[in-house]
Amino acid sequence: xxxxxxxxxxxxxxxxxxxxxxxxxxxxxxxxxxxxxxxxxxxxxxxxxxxxxxxxxxxxxxxxxxxxxxxxxxxxxxxxxxxxxxxxxxxxxxxxxxxxxxxxxxxxxxxxxxxxxxxxxxxxxxxxxxxxxxxxxxxxxxxxxxxxxxxxxxxxxxxxxxxxxxxxxxxxxxxxxxxxxxxxxxxxxxxxxxxxxxxxxxxxxxxxxxxxxxxxxxxxxxxxxxxxxxxxxxxxxxxxxxxxxxxxxxxxxxxxxxxxxxxxxxxxxxxxxxxxxx
Ligand SMILES: O=C(O)CCC(=O)C(=O)O
Ligand SMILES: [Fe+2]
Numbered sequence: 055x056x057x058x059x060x061x062x063x064x065x066x067x068x069x070x071x072x073x074x075x076x077x078x079x080x081x082x083x084x085x086x087x088x089x090x091x092x093x094x095x096x097x098x099x100x101x102x103x104x105x106x107x108x109x110x111x112x113x114x115x116x117x118x119x120x121x122x123x124x125x126x127x128x129x130x131x132x133x134x135x136x137x138x139x140x141x142x143x144x145x146x147x148x149x150x151x152x153x154x155x156x157x158x159x160x161x162x163x164x165x166x167x168x169x170x171x172x173x174x175x176x177x178x179x180x181x182x183x184x185x186x187x188x189x190x191x192x193x194x195x196x197x198x199x200x201x202x203x204x205x206x207x208x209x210x211x212x213x214x215x216x217x218x219x220x221x222x223x224x225x226x227x228x229x230x231x232x233x234x235x236x237x238x239x240x241x242x243x244x245x246x247x248x249x250x251x252x253x254x255x256x257x258x259x260x261x262x263x264x265x266x267x268x269x270x271x272x273x274x275x276x277x278x279x280x281x282x283x284x285x286x287x288x289x290x291x292x293x294x295x296x297x298x299x300x301x302x303x304x305x306x307x308x309x310x311x312x313x314x315x316x317x318x319x320x321x322x323x324x325x326x327x328x329x330x331x332x
Contacts, residue, residue: 057101059094059244059253061260061302061329063116072102088303091245116302118216118261118327120147120294130212131205138291144278144307145296148285152213152292153206158267160202162321165226168193172227172235188235190312192227197332199223210263210325214294220256222326226267227312229274229320235312237279240326241297241304257329258298262308265292265323273316280309287320302329 057065064085071081078099085095121127122140129135139148153161169191198204203224211218227235240262242249264276266287276293277284285293297308312320 057098057106059250060090060098061116061258061298063301064088064090064303065098067301068098068102072099088299088301089306090303094244115215116260116300117145117296117298118214118294119145120214122147127213129209131209133209135209135213139285141281141283143299144281144305145300146278146283147294149213149292149294150288151290152209152265153267153290155289157202157206158265158289158321161206161226161267161323164195164200164202165193165228165321169226169228189233190227190229190235192225194223194225196223197221206265206323207325214261214263214327216261216327217331219331220328222256222259222328222332225324225326227320227322227324229312229315231315231317231319233312233320234314237277237309237311239297239304239306239309241308243304256332258302258304259326260298260302260329261294261296261327263292263294263325263327265325266290267321267323268319270315270320271318273314274318274320275313276310277313278308278310280307284313287322 060068068081081099082095086092120137122137124137126134126136135152136150137147138150140146170193172188172190172192195203197207197218206224207218207221240259242252242258266289268287269289270287275284275286295308297305299305
């Protein structure tokens with residue numbers, strides 16, 4: 055059943071290429087170049103050759119997208135967000151004024167009593183574990199847990215053109231001086247067995263939105279070391295990037311880190327967008 059673990063666009067691509075009579079070798083070479091691991095690619099190809107049916111439809115989008123031709127975007131709730139910077143690959147947009155100061159303060163207040171030491175997903179087991187690479191405290195909210203959370207989720211959905219139902223709950227992180235989140239990918243790497251249960255549940259994490267809830271005096275940016283890019287936290291701004299390319303294949307260039315806070319306190323709210331309903 056490896057075929058179903060592939061992004062929709064790749065399922066279609068695989069079917070089309072098998073139908074065209076392409077060789078296993080040429081298909082697998084291209085899949086490996088796009089970040090798929092050999093066992094997954096081989097098994098998916100075998101599924102198609104055995105007549106496994108594609109689960110995707112050709113009209114569906116593989117990932118979220120932003121109307122980057124505009125300098126500002128009016129969201130469905132009438133809130134106007136400014137587009138400051140964008141990059142084609144990895145598909146990245148830095149927005150200003152996604153949240154008002156009052157909304158940031160309210161999010162911080164809602165989270166403050168619930169913060170616990172942060173965890174990361176254990177690659178082999180797929181469970182949450184504490185990790186020295188992530189020195190922050192955090193908590194998460196269920197979708198629409200509070201009216202403000204609901205409003206922000208609706209706003210983000212219209213901003214990046216991705217249904218609310220395909221988003222995980224918001225996650226809040228608080229970093230104090232020296233706090234950081236070392237370089238990592240947000241996607242579930244198909245090479246690790248622990249990833250599979252997440253991918254089976256709601257598909258890949260196709261996009262990430264990191265909203266900055268506080269101004270930080272020094273440090274605390276979000277960097278993408280593979281492309282030498284860094285944004286600085288600014289209260290109300292948000293960094294959005296797609297963790298997959300236009301075909302839905304994982305994009306290793308999205309490696310990113312929460313740079314250590316030098317002075318001040320950094321608060322963020324992160325929204326992970328999934329391929330299917332979560
Ligand atoms: O703290 C940051 O700037 C990065 C946070 C992050 O990578 C995440 O929440 O997945
Ligand atoms: Fe991340």
